[in-house]
Amino acid sequence: MANERPESCYKTCFTLQHRGKVLDEFAMVHTVENLTDGETVKCVAEQYSLREARLHLKRVRSLIQPDIQVNAQNGVDNLSLTFAGVVAGRDVEEDIQRGVKDDHGIEVDVIPPEYLFDKETPLLPLFPDTPTPPPECVSSIGYSGWNPPPGNRRMLGDLFYLIVTTLEGNTVHITAVPSGFYVNKTTSKKFDPTPAEISCKGYTLVDTLKQVSSLFNKNFAIIQKQSLKRNPYEVIPVPYPTFTWCKPETEHTYDTLRAEEAYVPNSTSDEMSLGMMSSRDWNEELQSARELPQTNVHEKIVRDRTIFRVTCDFVAMAIKGAQAVVDGNIPPLNAADDKKSRMFLWNNIFFSLGFDMKDHYGAFGGDSAAYAAIAGDLRGISLYQSLDTEGLHTLGTVIVDYRGYRVVGQSIISGILSRDQEQSIIYGSIDNGKTINSSEKFGKVLQSSSKKLHLREHSVIGGDAGEHRLITSYDCKGIIGNDGRHYLIDLFRSFAPDIFALGVPLENYRGEEEQAKPMFNCPETPHKLATLRAELIERSRAIATSCLLRTCPPNSSKRKGERETKLKEIEESKENKEVKEIKEKDNESDNDSGCSVESPVNAKPPKTFSESDAKEILEEIKSSGTARQFGSVTDTE
Numbered sequence: 001m002a003n004e005r006p007e008s009c010y011k012t013c014f015t016l017q018h019r020g021k022v023l024d025e026f027a028m029v030h031t032v033e034n035l036t037d038g039e040t041v042k043c044v045a046e047q048y049s050l051r052e053a054r055l056h057l058k059r060v061r062s063l064i065q066p067d068i069q070v071n072a073q074n075g076v077d078n079l080s081l082t083f084a085g086v087v088a089g090r091d092v093e094e095d096i097q098r099g100v101k102d103d104h105g106i107e108v109d110v111i112p113p114e115y116l117f118d119k120e121t122p123l124l125p126l127f128p129d130t131p132t133p134p135p136e137c138v139s140s141i142g143y144s145g146w147n148p149p150p151g152n153r154r155m156l157g158d159l160f161y162l163i164v165t166t167l168e169g170n171t172v173h174i175t176a177v178p179s180g181f182y183v184n185k186t187t188s189k190k191f192d193p194t195p196a197e198i199s200c201k202g203y204t205l206v207d208t209l210k211q212v213s214s215l216f217n218k219n220f221a222i223i224q225k226q227s228l229k230r231n232p233y234e235v236i237p238v239p240y241p242t243f244t245w246c247k248p249e250t251e252h253t254y255d256t257l258r259a260e261e262a263y264v265p266n267s268t269s270d271e272m273s274l275g276m277m278s279s280r281d282w283n284e285e286l287q288s289a290r291e292l293p294q295t296n297v298h299e300k301i302v303r304d305r306t307i308f309r310v311t312c313d314f315v316a317m318a319i320k321g322a323q324a325v326v327d328g329n330i331p332p333l334n335a336a337d338d339k340k341s342r343m344f345l346w347n348n349i350f351f352s353l354g355f356d357m358k359d360h361y362g363a364f365g366g367d368s369a370a371y372a373a374i375a376g377d378l379r380g381i382s383l384y385q386s387l388d389t390e391g392l393h394t395l396g397t398v399i400v401d402y403r404g405y406r407v408v409g410q411s412i413i414s415g416i417l418s419r420d421q422e423q424s425i426i427y428g429s430i431d432n433g434k435t436i437n438s439s440e441k442f443g444k445v446l447q448s449s450s451k452k453l454h455l456r457e458h459s460v461i462g463g464d465a466g467e468h469r470l471i472t473s474y475d476c477k478g479i480i481g482n483d484g485r486h487y488l489i490d491l492f493r494s495f496a497p498d499i500f501a502l503g504v505p506l507e508n509y510r511g512e513e514e515q516a517k518p519m520f521n522c523p524e525t526p527h528k529l530a531t532l533r534a535e536l537i538e539r540s541r542a543i544a545t546s547c548l549l550r551t552c553p554p555n556s557s558k559r560k561g562e563r564e565t566k567l568k569e570i571e572e573s574k575e576n577k578e579v580k581e582i583k584e585k586d587n588e589s590d591n592d593s594g595c596s597v598e599s600p601v602n603a604k605p606p607k608t609f610s611e612s613d614a615k616e617i618l619e620e621i622k623s624s625g626t627a628r629q630f631g632s633v634t635d636t637e
Contacts, residue, residue: 427476
C-alpha cells in the first residue's frame with residue numbers, strides 16, 4: 001500500500017514497526033501478534049546500503065519516466081499488457097464508480113469493443129494507440145563518471161555519484177550516502193564530493209531534486225496524478241514473464257540508467273548486491289518447499305505460496321540463462337564437443353539444447369524426437385508433481401524456445417556432478433535398454449503414484465537377458481541424491497503410445513462389416529514419440545467403469561455386500577466350513593452374472609472385434625519395438 005500512495009511511492013528504504021518490533025514485510029496482517037483494531041503501525045526510515053540506494057534510484061527512474069506500456073510490450077520487469085482499460089478506451093475503475101450511462105440516461109455495463117467478438121479478430125486494435133507521453137521531469141539522470149568513490153571517500157560513507165541535468169539546463173552532481181542524497185561541488189573537470197554551498201539535501205532523491213528544480217516539482221506532481229488514474233492491473237507484474245511477438249514499433253528514448261541495467265546484469269538485484277549469483281541452491285529450495293507440512297488450511301496456503309514464489313524465481317532466472325546460452329554469453333562445460341552436444345552451467349541451473357546428442361533417438365526420429373521428448377518430459381513432471389506423492393521428487397524444469405533453439409534448464413540433484421552417471425542410476429536404463437537397473441526400495445516409492453496413474457508392475461528383459469520388475473518405462477530413471485531424496489527423471493514416456501500416430505496398419509484388424517467404412521487417417525509426425533494425453537486415459541477409464549456398472553445386475557452389489565457381512569461374522573466365530581461354502585457360492589454367482597464387482601479392472605468391456613484379432617494387434621505392437629518401452633502397455637491393457 002505504501003508504494004501506491006503519492007506521498008510515499010518514492011520511498012523504498014524503511015521498515016514497518018509495531019510496538020517497537022520490526023514486522024516481516026511479507027507477513028499477513030492477521031499473523032501479527034497483539035495487533036488490534038485502532039493500533040498504529042509506524043513506517044521508520046532506515047539507512048541506505050549500496051544495494052538499497054541503487055534500488056531507490058531504479059524506483060525513482062520508473063516514476064519520472066513511466067514507460068509502462070513499452071515495458072509491458074517487451075516483458076520488462078514481468079509487466080504485461082492488460083486489456084481492462086486500454087482496449088476499452090476508458091478508465092474502467094472510474095466508469096464503474098460513477099456509472100456509465102447511455103443516451104437515455106440508463107446505466108450500462110462496461111464491455112469490450114465488438115470487434116473482439118468477430119470471427120476474424122484483427123491484431124492491430126488489440127494494441128492501443130500510444131498515449132500522450134507524460135511531461136519530463138529531468139533532461140537526463142545517470143551515474144557520474146567519477147564512480148566508484150575512492151577509498152578515502154568510501155570510508156566516509158559515499159555510495160555512488162549521480163549527474164543530473166535539470167529542465168532549466170543546470171547540471172548538478174549528487175552524492176548518495178547512507179543518510180540520503182545531497183548536491184556536491186563536483187564539476188565535469190574537478191572532483192569535490194563535499195556538500196555545495198547552497199544546501200540541497202533530502203532523505204530521498206525526489207526530495208533533493210525538488211529543491212534543485214522547480215519544474216521537477218511541478219511535473220512530478222502531474223505524473224503522480226496521471227498514475228492514480230491508471231488501471232491497477234497495468235502496473236502489477238505477473239509471476240511469469242510474457243513476451244509479445246507482434247508488438248508495434250515504439251519510439252526509443254535516451255536513458256543511461258537503462259543502458260547500464262542492460263549491460264551490467266542484475267546490477268540492482270539481490271543476487272549481485274549480496275554476492276549470491278552462484279550460491280542459490282534451486283533444487284534444495286524447490287524440494288524443501290514441497291516438503292513443507294500441510295496438515296491444516298493455513299499450512300497449505302503457506303506451502304503453496306512458497307512453491308509459487310520459488311518456482312517463479314527459478315523460471316525467471318532460467319529464462320535469462322537460456323537467452324545467454326543461445327547468445328553465446330555463457331561458456332560451455334564441454335567446449336571441445338559438437339555444438340549440439342554442449343552443456344552449460346549457470347547460477348546452479350543446468351542447461352542443454354534440444355538435439356539428439358548421443359543418438360539416443362535415432363530410431364525414433366533423431367532431432368525431431370529429441371525436440372518432442374523435451375516437451376513430453378515436462379508434461380510428465382507436471383503429472384507427477386500434481387500427484388504430490390510423498391518421498392518422490394522431480395527436478396525443476398523450464399523449456400525456453402529462443403531464436404530457433406529449444407533450451408532446457410533444470411535444477412541440479414545434490415551430488416550428481418561429483419559422480420559418474422552410470423553409478424547414480426539405480427532404476428531404469430541409460431543405454432536404451434541394454435542394461436536395466438531395478439530397485440526394490442525405489443519401486444516402493446513409486447507404488448502410490450502407480451495406482452493413480454494406472455500403471456502396473458511388469459517384467460522387462462534387458463540386453464543382459466536379466467529380468468527386472470519395473471513400474472514405469474525403463475527410460476524413466478531413478479536416482480537417490482546425496483540429500484537422500486528419490487528423484488525420477490526423463491519422464492517423456494510417462495504416457496501410453498498413440499498407435500495411430502505410430503503408423504501401425506489397422507486394415508487387417510477391421511471386421512467384415514467395417515470394410516466399407518473409411519479408414520481413420522492420423523496426421524504423420526516426424527517422430528515416433530507420439531503419446532496419449534493423461535486426460536484421455538483417465539476419461540477412457542471412467543467410460544469403461546461406467547459401462548461395467550451398467551452391465552452388472554442391479555442387485556449384485558447388494559447381494560455381495562450381504563454375503564461379505566455374513567462371511568465376516570462366520571470368520572470371527574471360526575466356522576471355517578461355512579466360510580468355504582459361502583466363498584464357493586460367491587464365485588459361482590459372480591461367474592453367472594458375467595462381471596466381478598470386487599475387481600472392476602478385470603471385467604471385459606464389450607468387444608468390437610474378436611479376441612484373436614486383439615491378440616494379433618498386441619503382438620504386432622510388441623514386435624514393432626516401440627510399445628516395449630512404455631510401462632503403461634501390458635498384456636491386459
